Amino acid sequence: MKTGSAWLIFNDTIDMLTKRIIPCLDIKDGRTVKGTNFVNLRDAGDPVELGALYAAAGADELVFLDITATVEKRRTLSELVRKIAREINIPFTVGGGISSTDEVSLLLDHGADKISVNTAAFKNPALISAIADRFGSQCVVLAIDTRQEDDGNWYVYLQGGRTRTPVLCRDWAIEACRLGAGEILLTSMNHDGTKQGFACELTAEIASSVSVPVIASGGAGTEAHFAEAFTKGKADAALAASIFHFREIQIPDLKNYLRREGISVRL
DSSP states (O other): OOOSHHHHHHHHHHHHHSBEEEEEEEEETTEEEEEETTEEEEEEEOHHHHHHHHHHHTOSOEEEEETTTTTTTOOOOHHHHHHHHHHOOSOEEEESSOOSHHHHHHHHHTTOSEEEEOHHHHHOTHHHHHHHHHHOGGGEEEEEEEEEOTTSOEEEEETTTTEEEEEEHHHHHHHHHHHTOOEEEEEETTTTTTOSOOOHHHHHHHHHHOSSOEEEESOOOSHHHHHHHHHTSOOSEEEESHHHHTTSSOHHHHHHHHHHTTOOBOO
């Protein structure tokens, strides 16, 4: 294993240039689920087994979202987080119902590397700064669920896509980064589960408006959709769920395709 400041700088440069592939585990009642446009959920498997499978297959990171924690007003399933963390060796982002730095500390102790905040951060923006000040901005992933309405604007939605706000997605992304968010997880509710491709125009708009990495989410259906997210969408990473859960696309095959398209990915 190489050590020393020169190697760390070199490795950081590689990370900035390469694009990341991130499977997402949406969790409900301890199981991985997947729906379309945030509804019609179906079972997709055991999250511990899936996490281990993706780590072994070459996923760059793993995201765990306890999608009903906020609505049910409870804490994220920390013991399940611990079980998954024991089976993987890649960066692990955890979100769902997190509303205090103490909860962040607990999840980090259970094996999370980064924390995703959404509804609680919108209602209490100071939470972003509190987490960033205590654990570092690199720990804070702001998840934005957004829907394009008939007026053409993209609005922020809360509580797992149940509640619309009058705030525009771009405005909230900019403000959250000012407060200390180190990354944006951007999910288009219009595209979620449709397999028709990512919201590339929106993703590019957000990526051009903030100075932190943007993860494209919602709509992956083909290998070409990932390439579009990285080129047209200017995303730093692309997240998907069902196409990985149901073996429609294998991560090694996807990375080989992206390399053939001239897109730098980790092997």
